[in-house]
Amino acid sequence: MSEDATPHGATVHAGPDSTDTPALAVSNLVKRFGTSTAVDRLDLTMPGGTVLALLGPNGAGKTTTVEICEGFQRPDGGRVRVLGLDPNRDGAALRPRIGVMPQGGGAYPGVRAGEMLRLVAACAAHPLDPDWLLDVLGLRDALRTPYKRLSGGQQQRLSLACAVVGRPELVFLDEPTAGLDPQARRLVWELVDALRTDGVGVLLTTHLMDEAETLADQVVIIDHGSLVAAGTPAELTGESGGRQRLAFRASSGLPIAELLDRLPAGCTGTEPAPGRYELVGPIGPAEVSAVTAWCAEHDVLAQELRVAYRSLEDVFLDLTGRELR
Amino acid sequence: MTEHVQPRFAVGTFTPAPGRGRLGRMLLAQTATETKLALRNGEQLLLTLIIPLALLVGLTELPIIDVGTPRVDWVTPRVIALAIMSTGFTSQAISLGFDRRYGVLKRLAATALPRWLLVAGRVLSGVLVIVVQLIVLGAVAALLGWSPQLAGVGESIALLVLGALAFGALGVLLGGSVRAEIVLAVANAVWFVLLLAGGIAVPASSLPAGLADVVGLLPSGALANGLTDALAAGTAPGPGPYLVLAFWTVLPAAVATRTTRLT
Structure with a gap:
């Protein structure tokens, strides 16, 4: 249904509705755990088809923010709209449109890599070819290996494959390159770049500054659950007043x-x-x-x-x- | 590793085409995956098939415990009750505990798979495993000369369904609430205690007096006694076992809806 013939043919940046509904609109988001405040009046806006990198030290509230956007946690205050939908109320309508890579991955301990990706692909209407995706992510040798025996990097790449196989409009990647070797990290960067080129929005969290600098259209730095700086990498690093x-x-x-x-x-x-x-x-x-x-x-x-x-x-x-x- | 290949993501490869897969296909894929995993896992097979088979043959051939005669007619219904407990409770709890640990529930909950389908796939896969168990155990029992009372087959099917529900609810309650290691320890310990003292391997009549009264109120005792009445004696077990199993279904299920966590 949703894939009509692309009007502009193969032009770059054929982002769908990138101007009307923002991919992500978070305002005044608050999340508390007991007495501590994990997210404190956070605002985020992300246009469709762009890449936003959420940076912050450990415990800054990055994963909590992402999980609220995915509908896994309920906010204590504020307003969250993902592709125009409320992740909690409209989860069933939202989930087919997003791709999620949870921190640390996720699969049955005994499942083979190929089985897991095919299962996730079966949940989508027009999935990518799982075998091609495994191949291109360097998992061909691991096709028949149970998940618990995959290396950390292989588990990460399988998780990334699961996030994009359903051809979503928006992808959440929680530390997508954690534990990857430099080659695999390059591969992930290329993939994120390709996603943006094809009009897929990407929200990623990372500790790696070069990753954010290379990939992101917009960088948001949060600490103690609050926004401390936001802008393009050039705006953030460019010295005001020529310093x-x-x-x-x-x-x-x-x-x-x-x-x-x-x-x-x-x-x-x-x-x-x-x-x-x-x-x-x-x-x-x-x-x-x-x-x-x-x-x-x-x-x-x-x-x-x-x-x-x-x-x-x-x-x-x-x-x-x-x-x- | 030969991973310096330059992957070429042709423009348009990832052009969004979102949408939910067909429900039938999702249910089939999830049920098939879960069933394959259950039948491929050595420790689970030990619980669901190998130990029940060993007990079926052992208790039939070795007169260590006093049951009625022919022995196989009395042993088979009890071993079937054990098989139900193994799949519904122990195996279910352990796999759920480790599935949570490995984040698969969250992974699947983040796809277009509706939550009810996640549960339905698990239930269907449990049913398939039970069918495999019944076929294997029934065939071996038949080789040992098992001749169940045909009049009791209808009631025993009703008891099997209710028993699977009760043990399944208990399995989800345990597997969905605590850490995987604790699930593993508790699920195995409970299985062992119920096998020996819960009215399965040892009939209530051979247990110490105080325990014998309680056993009929446990899901293990109710299922084993009900099945033995129906299949070995050919008598109607009465409402007792049904009420006990219904209680053990409703209470744990009600608690589990509040305590079950995705991770």
Whole structure:
């Protein structure tokens, strides 16, 4: 029913209704467990056919948020609409339209990979070919292996296959690359890219900044259940007011206060570890030259000198703190 | 691993085409999967077929416990009661406990599969396993000379259905509520206790006096006694076993609807 002939042929970004109903509209979402608040007045909006990465430290409320959107948990407050539907009230209508990859996967312990994917495919009206999907995800050798004997990475890939086999409009991937080797991670990235190209919306959670930076149209950083920053990766990492970071190595204990006097006001400098120096501020060619000249005066060689924009990881750590918790 | 192949996802591969599969096909797929898993699992087969077969042959051939004669006519209904308990309660509880642990219920609940179909597939697969058990046990009993009272077949079918429901409800209650390891331990322990002291292997008449009175109120005793009355003696068991089994169906089912968790 839902697959009419694509009007634009094979053009890229043939996203269905990407403008009218947002794939996801969450406002003022609250979820409590006992006395602790897992999600605290969270707002999210995601247009159809785009990729949103939900970032946050462990326990930030990412999985809770995703599970509320999937209809597995009931919110204590706020409004959630997924493809225009209430996941709790309209779950039966919503589930055929979404694909879910739960954290840690999910299958019968004794089921073979092929059997599991075929079972999930049988639940959909126009599924992808399960054998092709297993093949392309590198699970051909595992077709007859019971789920509990698959490696963690194989279980992850099977779970990903289960999420997309039903040709959904929107896919929820909870830490899709956790425990994957670099090759498999690339494969997942390619898949997510292909999903977006074909107009499928993807909400993913991750700890990996490069993953979010590479894949996401929109990054949302949450901590303690609340939104702390949102925007495109470029917006989040781009320095407002032209602030860059200059880092170099040299002998330890150099008097950087003296160096800061020669740099424009607004530059800050630290020695976060012995012999490692970091300057943050409006850094241009003149400033780099000033730094190397100052090093020459002290007869030290500035090694590994580089000027960089803040990475998403820096943004993330600045916003959520650097301490382990 | 040869995984550096560049996968090419042609444009349009994932173009959304959502929709729910046909109900019949979903039910068939889920029932077939669950049945295959039950018949492929060694530990479950031990409980559902191998131990009942061993007891059927052993209790028939070795006069260790005093039952009526011919022995096979008295042993077979009790072994059938055991088979029902093994599938409905122990095997069901253990598989449910580990299915929850491995997240399959959540996985399936996230598909278009309606919840009632998830339950229906499990029930149907349990019925199929019971049919296999009845065929195998019945055939071996026949080889041992079993001649059931035909007049009792109708009643015994009613008792089997009710017994499967009662043990199934108890199995879901246990398997759906606590951690998999606890399910495993409790399900096996209860199975063993009911086998020996619950009126299955040892008839109530051979049990100590106090226990004998209680046994008829347990689902194991009610089912074993009812089946023995119907198939060996050819007498109507009366409303007793039906009431007991109905009680053990309704109460655990009512509690299980509140306690059963997906994970």
